[in-house]
Amino acid sequence: MKMENRACEPGRVEEIKEIMKLSGYICDDAIATAIFLSVKLGKPLLIEGPAGVGKTDLAKAYSLAVGAPLIRLQCYEGLDEAKALYEWNYKKQLLKIQADRHEERTWDDIEDDLFSEDFLLPRPLLKAITSPERAVLLIDEVDKSDVEFEAFLLEVLSDFQVSIPELGTIKARAIPYVFITSNRTRDISEALRRRCLYLYMEFPSAEREIEIVRLKVPEIREELASSVVAAVRYLRTMDLRKAPSISETIDWARALCVLGCEVISEEVLENTLSLLIKEQKDLARVEPVLKIITRRASS
């Protein structure tokens, strides 16, 4: 499904908030300003923060908001240029040689044929660069990639051009909007940081989270939404291995609506706790304080 490219570039920070809200993402001033500048200055936006605050969703929502195609590069240990940039389609090249076997052709002709764009398998980075319309490039969890890959990324992100020995240099037709996320399992190099704008995302304020819950779960009553958020926020202050993320808040709110709960009682909380707490050790810590949490939620 291809969305029409609205091609409207926001002229003010407020407009970012509006279009993002239409795509189901509530921004505060800090987030909206960072996106705005990243678009205006044509620089990648590096987003850091705890897991589950909506770093990846931000890029997705922005691509929806401006109607640009989203190209995602998920980083992992061992990711290399071939998987991120391009590969030659080796099997197709072999087939071509087989098919051409009986034609009288010189090696030069064949070579030109074999190393043409027909046999190129573009991977996310090349796709983003060659995309005819301005794309949103999401480089997710860059901290999981190797240091060498980061250096390579630096090169691509500073010039938005790639050289393929057989084809020459390919320049970006439209410089993509780049969002890079990191969970800080290792430190990102200073050089990459300097190339980007920086946004540190925290868990949202209570008001913003209530707004998010009400946007995503429209059927929820206002009081229940604020109880849900109060309970989740309390859980986040506990020293848990994995604090509940925003998407878990939304799941929980949705579940409570489906179950037809009006208020969060201790029993309801106990039965639905598995939606919020996903680690055995955390569960053991939370169970004794269910009463406190329900009290927090109802106040």
Place this chain on the structure above:
Amino acid sequence: MSKKGVEGKVIEFIGELRKAGVNVTVSETIDAVRACVHLSDFDLSVFKFALRSVLIKNESELPIFDSVFNSFFIGLPLLPVDSEGSGEIHALSPNEFASEIKQIIRRALLDGDSELLSSAAETLAMYASNGAFTAQGESGAISLSRGPGYYVFRALDLINFREMVSSLRAELAEGKRGGVMPLQMRLDELESGAEIFERELVLEVRKRVAPRSKRDDNRVDTIEKQPLRIDEIEFTSARTDQIEEMRRLLAGISRMLAAKIARKYAKGTGGKIDFRNTLRHSVSYGGAPFDLKFKKRKRSKPDLYVLCDISGSVRNFSSFTLQLVFSLQAQFRSVRSFVFIDRIDEVTETFRLCDASEAIERAYRESRVVDGDGHSDVGRALEQFVEGFSDEISPRSTVLILSDARNNSKDPRLDAMERLKERTARIYWLNPEPQSRWDTGDSLMSEYAPYCKSVRECRNLKQLAEFVSKL
């Protein structure tokens, strides 16, 4: 402000940031100025976030930015800085800070300047929640566990807020402060200002205190010139809150290492092409080598025995290493963990039930590791290990010893070390002390070193991860 004026101010501001120890490059300065051009209507909060996203590239520098920004653009006092990291910046003592911010809040309340009030609340909250109060006789670890309410209370107390409001009210009522507005209106304005201030203060403190234990990077207690990276903090000198952060980071590191090591064992990777196998398969493609086949690399997974000194000085280090090795269990044929002070005991089983620091705590509590005076005795532990587990160690075993090799002038029992070397494939020794301190005092590092395949300095998470990945 005119555009031109903004430009000059921003450049001046960057100068202040640099003085406070933030490294700002020329291209970032250009970006900052360009950013200002794009901001159409002036809004202080947007302006601040704009500068912040352009100039600050590391979460640990955010508090410095906030403090300098509030001081430069709003005229609030800079946060007090402790003696270690003062840099060139003019540092205020906590008392000076309190009296200065008090003046500003007073003025803001009288003028009904709500913008100034909320900025002042932010600065005060930053100060209050930064553990600056710990100077007054509380340890950082204790104040960490306090809720936001505590910090709000302390912040209000610091500036005698209630007293200030009531004295202002009295002054207004007595007509000391002349003005054109009717008295009632001014009183109302004061009340609403006070309300705004308190509300903002609570909000700001919450923002800083509540998520604190879950932060990626701890807020520096005071402004440090060069914030340390968590994986470079030394095991032996880490603070309690830093250890929490390190523990969090460790989980990520071990996941990454597991992937790395697994890739090493995975078939195909890094192996050579198996020519015969490839040719055999090419038959079905009419002789074209479509399917490349690789030789499988044979690697034996090591049996790992970890011997950890858990006496005070190296305890943190041991706990981290045990945890790391444990979470990588799948990558070894078997892992067995032992802890010692002057007596050795196996904790492999305890480990399955709880995490490393707890397992160590238990071994310590149940006094299975102390016979004598509670000082470590590497020699005796080695001796006991060789005697007690001689049947189980095999020539395939890898032994990993974690200790500072400080034997408290007891017999090093090099004979036990010799026997251990003969019976196992290799011995590694990790020492959490900097290499320059080996062999000083009662450290016997170089006496044990000849028996080890390698002796490594391992002072922080980074070095630890590096070592384990090559195991």
